[in-house]
Amino acid sequence: MDSHIEKDIKKLLCLVSEKYELVKEIRAMTQKQRSSIHDDKLELLLNIINQKQECIDKVNELDKQFLEVAGRLKKTMKIDSMDEIDYGKYPELAKVRRRILDIVSVLNQIKEIENGLKKDSKDKKNQLKMSIDSIKRNKKGILGYNKTYSEQASYFIDKKK
Numbered sequence: 001m002d003s004h005i006e007k008d009i010k011k012l013l014c015l016v017s018e019k020y021e022l023v024k025e026i027r028a029m030t031q032k033q034r035s036s037i038h039d040d041k042l043e044l045l046l047n048i049i050n051q052k053q054e055c056i057d058k059v060n061e062l063d064k065q066f067l068e069v070a071g072r073l074k075k076t077m078k079i080d081s082m083d084e085i086d087y088g089k090y091p092e093l094a095k096v097r098r099r100i101l102d103i104v105s106v107l108n109q110i111k112e113i114e115n116g117l118k119k120d121s122k123d124k125k126n127q128l129k130m131s132i133d134s135i136k137r138n139k140k141g142i143l144g145y146n147k148t149y150s151e152q153a154s155y156f157i158d159k160k161k
Contacts, residue, residue: 008073009092012066016099019062023106026055030113037120 029052036045070082079085087094 005076008069009090011069012096013092015062015066016096019059020099020103022055022059023103026052027106027110030110034117037124
C-alpha cells in the first residue's frame with residue numbers, strides 16, 4: 001500500500017475518532033440543557049450553550065480537514081466516491097466508515113433531544129407569558145384601588161326650561 005494512502009487513512013481515522021468524542025460531548029451537553037430548562041437555571045443554560053457552540057466549532061473544523069484529506073485520498077486512489085473503495089484491501093477505511101455510522105447515530109440522538117428541548121422551551125415560554133399577563137391584570141386592579149378621588153362636588157345642571 002502506498003505510504004501516502006496509508007498516512008491519509010490514518011489521518012481520516014484520527015479525525016473521525018476525534019469528531020465522535022466531540023459529538024458525544026455535545027449529546028451530554030444537550031441533555032444538561034434539558035435539565036437546566038426544567039430547573040429554571042438560565043445562567044447554567046447559557047453557559048452550556050456557549051460550551052456547546054465551542055464544540056460545534058471544533059467539529060466544523062474537523063469536517064473541513066476530513067473533506068480535504070478525503071478529497072486528496074480519492075484523487076490518489078483515482079476514485080470518484082468513497083463508496084468505490086475496496087474495504088477488503090483497506091480495512092482501516094472500514095473502521096472509518098463504521099465510526100462515521102456511529103457519529104450519525106449520535107447525531108440522530110442529539111436531534112431527538114433538541115426536538116424535546118424545543119417543545120420544553122415553548123412550554124416554558126408560554127408559562128412565562130401567562131405569568132406576565134397575570135401580573136399585568138393584577139397591577140391594573142391594584143391601580144384602580146389606589147386612585148385618589150378629587151374632593152370636588154358634582155353639580156347637576158338642568159338645561160330644560
